């Protein structure tokens with residue numbers, strides 16, 4: 001599939017998906033979402049890819065649903081079908097990807113565009129970044145997983161304030177609230193992101209996939225269930241060749257080379 005609205009490339013075991021409709025701050029169209037899903041399938045299938053970076057071209061990360069593409073008569077739209085067919089497969093595939101994901105947030109992230117950043121594991125953002133749950137500003141409610149991810153990430157009070165006011169959260173506040181992992185200058189953005197991506201890409205792929213699932217499970221289950229899940233995963237991790245070779249490397253005082261086995 002050749003893409004019209006995104007760029008997709010793989011280098012050094014790192015896949016990059018860049019949203020590429022900069023004139024709209026990378027607003028989401030159905031076509032763009034289908035392309036992102038297709039690229040995510042490639043990321044899943046390609047054993048050579050060990051980490052994903054999601055970013056936007058131009059001065060925005062993503063401004064959410066393309067409001068022009070929505071059409072003029074809201075009452076005639078089948079929103080449920082729209083969410084089921086485009087948004088939900090995208091958010092689920094991104095959040096459930098068993099490889100680490102980093103949102104390189106190069107500019108404003110609004111509405112479902114913010115949800116996309118939230119569905120990634122880590123967020124590295126540029127100085128001057130803004131985040132908004134803009135939905136309420138146009139009489140809508142958070143969707144695309146924002147009401148799942150946001151309270152878990154920054155707590156219910158801040159999440160509610162964002163959702164109910166549509167306030168713009170600035171860069172320092174985003175860092176202080178834990179909405180982003182790191183705040184870096186424009187010049188540092190690529191380097192910091194890809195340094196981290198390389199670190200993750202050189203980690204043990206099977207363990208990293210399980211760590212993602214373990215943490216997601218831990219956020220919504222009780223201690224007894226979580227301990228059982230950790231035990232299951234640890235049994236599997238301990239059986240990997242990567243664990244064995246890493247222990248050997250430790251005693252040989254060498255860096256382990258993880259192969260995803």
Ligand code: LHQ
Nearest residue numbers: 023024025027063064065066067068108110111112134135
């Ligand atoms: C845009 C957009 C945009 C089109 C900027 N669309 N052109 C799911 C399913 C079903 C129904 C509805 O929704 C959803 C999920 C959602 O995501 S709902 C939320 C949709 N998004 C928004 O409401 C955000 C709308 N955009 C904004 O509020 C601002 O543009 C932000 C705060 C993102 C950035 O503000 P500024 O930096 O001041 O930029 P700007 O507003 O001047 O935008 C630059 C250009 O991008 C401008 O075009 P122009 O031709 O005048 O230069 C905008 O019209 C265009 N643009 N967002 N979502």
